[in-house]
Amino acid sequence: MIRTVLGDVPAAGFGPADYHEHLFQVSPLLTGDELDDETASGEEALSLVTAGISAMVEATPTGLGRNPAAVARISRATGLQVVHVTGAHREEHYPAGHWLRDADDLTARFTADVTEGLPAEDSPARGPVATGPDGEPVRAGMVKAGVGYWRISPFEQRVLAAVGETAAATGVPVMVHLEYCSAAFEVLELLAAQGVPAHRVVLAHVDRNLDPGLHAELAAVGAYLGFDGMARHREAPDSAILDDLEQLVTAGHTPRILLGGDVARRGRYRAYGGLPGLDYLPRRFLPRLTRRVGEDAVGEMLRHNPARLLTLS
Template structure:
């Protein structure tokens, strides 16, 4: 039997609904000074706006060591009705300072932490004296493994995380999300994970759309992986029109295993923290244009069927 493991417990995949496949309710990183997501009430308000835009659930892609606050994520999920699949894992090296304790963890220790988060539950914080994260007396468990690499680079720190992710995947069946910096090295990530025993069908390559290249995306999708398109409203880098046309071009090539998210990711882009455009942008402003461009049926697969398949885990 397979389930989707949310912060409020396991649910049948068919009950998941439309999924925003990449967001962060809490995140603290040395790469984002002054842009921390660390206020439970403001994050609750933002989650409520996402739910109000027609999205039923989200993947919270904040992994170990970046202020993920699982008990408060569960409380936000319960208060707003927004389903949340939390992440274990470790991000790319640049998110961890020179003295961060994770730098001393080998692949086996990382894998053990990932399995613990997925099976037993996450700690209330990532410090050495943390107790279990609980919601109404029940453990708050992760449902996905988040990893990351640098720009055309997989340094030893990141390779150890990918090895650990493969170990944890083999033990739990959980899917692996990989942050691609500027969309680079997708084939290389898939090659490495395949050598480690992970089928591409259990991998999502996040930020693939930061590289506008439909032929390259079709090549990746032909290998069986999922691609994360999460760059809407990033007009400094590319327009929504470019992303819509990229998506249409990939669909026209016969592929649509694309998961949609906003990766808003920082206080200056959350309305509740005083920024913009906010989590509701995906549902309220981008999805109507995407439906008009490629049709309701394809968009529903991207929002419902493909996340459901990716997030299925052994119950």
């Protein structure tokens, strides 16, 4: 079973899935790019469904403007299956004095988000649990951590430990935000020490460092590779991401690849007045990828791989 915001669903009926998006997000690092409008975010979610993606991970963790009740309403209205994360992001998203920096109950907090339900509003005391359209609690189905560029700060180490403990206790998988795919093996080692093997972890943003050799090494130890940098042409052209993916497929690493958009900005969502929109992945990128590696490989990346990772263990 996979834990969505509308309840647990059979893995066989999940997907095609975009493994990394945000319907709501507010961070001091993204001033002016807040995702905080339920109607607009719902329109973007519908565009994803219309373009052929029927499932996604809402990757906004604790304290960054997440709105699980609204996500559940959007899921019901659009038919988009959504897995919501708990956990915490890298340190820079939480300014000095933020209550989460000093919280000493991270494991208990993240575990409760999975087992009892996500809070309706993030606060030091957690508060009431968010409920969906049917009055049922909206529970997290994945736990997230984040680290800096070649740095795992003391706060991030505490988060990783709590994330590992939560995943080991509840059976949910782990997503880790990496800066330019740095410290990937170090993160996997820390999680393994908490009882979380690499095959329960997706490393987000591996394509911010387009090194197919490094990616093959990470795939060989069992980690999932999160490709989500499409349409960021100032950083790398889509063609370079396609080249990397084609080399990984040719080398036999298709079962470790996940695809997402991580559009994540008001200025990049059409419903908020920006471009290219949440559906860039299915409309623009997937046709090119299919021509490169074939429908079977793309289907594995969109259906089998996310369903395997997101299934509760």
